Amino acid sequence: MIYQPPVPLPDEHAASIMYRHFQMTRFAKFETMMMSEYNSKLDSPRRLWQPVFSMLAESFSSKYSLARFIEKYTNITDYSLFLDESVFKDSSVENMLNKLSIFKFHNALNASQDVSWRYCPVCAREDDEKFGTTYFHVAHQCFYKRVCRKHNVLLEKSDPYHFSLPPVFTESVTASQSDLKTEAVLSSWVDALKEIPQEERKVRALNLIHQKICIFSYDRKNPYHVQRVQYVQNRLAKRFNRSHFMPYFSWGPLASGLYPLNSVVGLMGFLDPAKHFHPMIYLMLIDLFLKQDELDLSMQYSLASPKAMERVPPVVSPIEIEDLINDNAA
Template structure:
């Protein structure tokens, strides 16, 4: 038998709260009777966040009711929030379980049970919202926004939430309790931030305000679910743009950790249940290839740090360092010049800078060029860094043009190559005989070409010294012809070769001295990073770009460079040494504060370790 009535859901009201208000109005003494009225079954569990039996409820609604299963799930449960970062298959399985009467696997499929972020133990409420609901609707109700793990303040008023005495689980699987002035008491003991120092609470609220918009977006809109690896790739691309990852997709984990901790104070991360514990923690894993899902709160923290909106994360395609294909042929003598005919590209990385290098080959003329990325605008589509191969079409066209009465400069313009390249392709570097129109040559030109033929190994200067008058006549009459028809010999480079072994030893000495200076126990700790050392010895670019040529220095630095965690431990050691020198005895929390660290079990254990070994 269907329901005779059903109460209208309030804005952002939790599905559990809707059912609890129905129970109050139904006159049923026992919750099991209400469960049967709503779902035509007594096996349904009164689940707080991801309920099941939605289809059964829809079937029982009065004829005039206009609610759909999707409206209940999307607008009145935490499904949109907890499944946003699941794969399409996982999200669909959770949705189907919520529609069905069998919801025992919902919390496992959604990853909530496996997460180290605890679920909310008691239904929570905001004092101002409670009073506002009483005034507006004549009764309070439980809001979805107040039940998200890690969100300890009201997203409307930015004031701490309070725990009611109503358990979210464990109080009876058929229990429906609605909020009242008796079970929702705002006091110091029920304040969820009661144990948090005021200064930390203020920092937390600042960060929470940055998360309000994405939290509301996730709860109020449905996005197409992506495969788990999508998020890792999106985050890595954002890190690349900030210089925190290589184009090979390898993240500079120490730099990323430092960047993240500059944004979030460790004490604030504790409130979000997302403390950083060291290498291999959630912060490291979330920007790698995803093999498991991560709690939405942690995604939101990363998105905020990278200044990425929910829409950018879900809707914008994963970008390449180069504008989207197809790409243009840039051979000016090809029939497909500046037409988008190249569909594939070879992507490599610069050995020195690790920047991307794209290699593009026209399928019609085999003209091959490279472009150093990343592209900054659509205009870069017609930019090239260098030409790797001009291809047979270009070379054949050059031979044709060389037989015409065309100046070197004009030939260079037509062929899209500099004059030296034109000369190289037409003369001895290509080991090809220059094809010329003998009928058009003057006596001096024929004499000059004969002189070159008789002395193939002589340079222009040597030929000129052998017949100065001939050279000067040609120079005055047709300088461009002379330049194009003069030999180009490979000249030895005058550039002084660098003795990298000697430089390695010199740099190593400088680095050792600077590190000893930084490790001076009397000096306030400064983290030992490659950037810092390079700045101190005045060779930052050398260390960052040519370290691979300095093997001794590189090996020494691998042992001496500090991770964020190493530096934090050294700060504790500095404070302990200072206390010993001054004869002070300070409590653990004071030591950690002086070291700029939160009072957490991890750091208390480090202090104990130091004391045992002193």
């Protein structure tokens, strides 16, 4: 039980509250205390739940329900954009949180955006002046955000090896118009996806992408399948390399047929609904292949069931093979 935790500051993340509590009560190394007493490691916001958060939630239970605590002080709702209850089937809330504490997305290490905790240098200075301390904001840990919308500056990354509160004197970098536009586009996609029942989001989105690329199954022995997948991979690579997504991933420019678009974990792997890739990968694929009105159009059709292989009636026109050939030759 955590006794007398510090009063949470506006939009403060649970990890930050824990660190401030540690500062007031302990003298050991923070990482040592977290591992020895709570078996927790606050290495990045993509570690969705920490056992120590349960104790913190219990301390606030007179004011917040567990669901409200999760929504207010963590980023689980951001990262669960494409997850549904089937991932944690037949789980109590306690068991679900235990599973979340060890849950890992496929290809998460390639989503460099959330490899460490992020902060706005201007917010840090303002927080220090107003509250006497800096802290990590929940809004700044959202995996698809690179900009502090309050100050229009790029978010900075903290030391990934040693958890500590944001420094005060980091110079801020003004976000470009491209950065702001990217933020608006991704936020718009997320808002549109949240209008869809959670258990249907990935099913509908991946079905529409399959319709767009006109590949519903992949047989390596089928020359047509092989050629079309190669053409589509090439189109994806070219679109990605000209897009605003480069800063979000660590794999650099994409090249068709090479990792991560090779035959083992390539495009068809990304579109496998049974797997749970990092949500940034899904947002990237959706933005590069689909339009929001196509997603809206799919909502005219109800799904017989929310199963991963449920087909959505055709609502988008496939990419013509001539277009793929011309794109490949360009």
